[in-house]
Amino acid sequence: MSQQDRCEANAGGRLVYAIVQEADVENAMRGCRRCARQLGFSESIVFMVATALVELARNMLYHAAGGTVTINECSRASRWGIELVAIDHGPGIANVALAMQDHFSTRGTLGIGLPAVKRMMDSMDIETVVGQGTTVRACKWL
Amino acid sequence: MDIEKVEKSEKNPITTLWDDILFMPVIGLLDSKRAQDIMDIMLEEADATNARYIILDIKGVAAVDSAVANHLVKITKATKLLGCETILSGITPNVAQSLVHLGIDLGNLITTARVSGALEAAFSRLGKTVVSVDALK
Ligand SMILES: Nc1ncnc2c1ncn2[C@@H]1O[C@H](COP(=O)(O)OP(=O)(O)O)[C@@H](O)[C@H]1O
């Protein structure tokens, strides 16, 4: 995903959640729903963005021993949106193209999380360094 | 009394809605522990009551990610082994869209938008129907 596709973080409306256990995922998901609703997304988009956040947060729990998700309001040109940023310092993803394929999993789970996030959000971008960690950014525009 | 078991069923109430028909609403977010609890409770109750259908209402579920979807599919498969078919209600357009993006195929599972639709589906399979009193006059 190009640099352009990213959204600039807005100073206001930023929520940060440390994800170290399942309960944190639910909290972050609630914050995400609130933020998306306040921005004026329809209920079906709110649900989808919340689902994407859960997918990213659980990936950090299962594949990276936890991390942080940040929920930002963002704007580009005159458009508003919501940005999810999941940052961890886990093992990183060795082959991103493979990880983005449906049904690819290194843990024997469904392997549809990352590709589904891509389909649910308007843009998604993964930065990862093996041995250092992974940052996934995903945006949805109003 | 097994306190843990009591607390488990307090958190995940299941009721007999009609002869042979159980009802279980799920709200919030499922994780694997809670999904396991729900599965245990459903299987126990299905076994104890010999119910033929369980309506699992997921209208109050706040997000359906791949893990939740996987749990739901597993739960329905397990009850089926006991001869009790799960009817998934609360498949709102939101849930449906997420399932499509996930690429999850609910196969030949009976799904309905509303609980009333699920009840109707169970009734019709049990050879029952709801008739308005006026129609009988
Ligand atoms: N935060 C992460 N850190 C390290 N690896 C990850 C992370 N997220 C995803 N992956 C890798 O990408 C693969 C695909 O992820 P996903 O599509 O969510 O499927 P699943 O979680 O079921 O394995 C994972 O199996 C894992 O190898």
Ligand SMILES: [Mg+2]
């Ligand atoms: Mg995943």
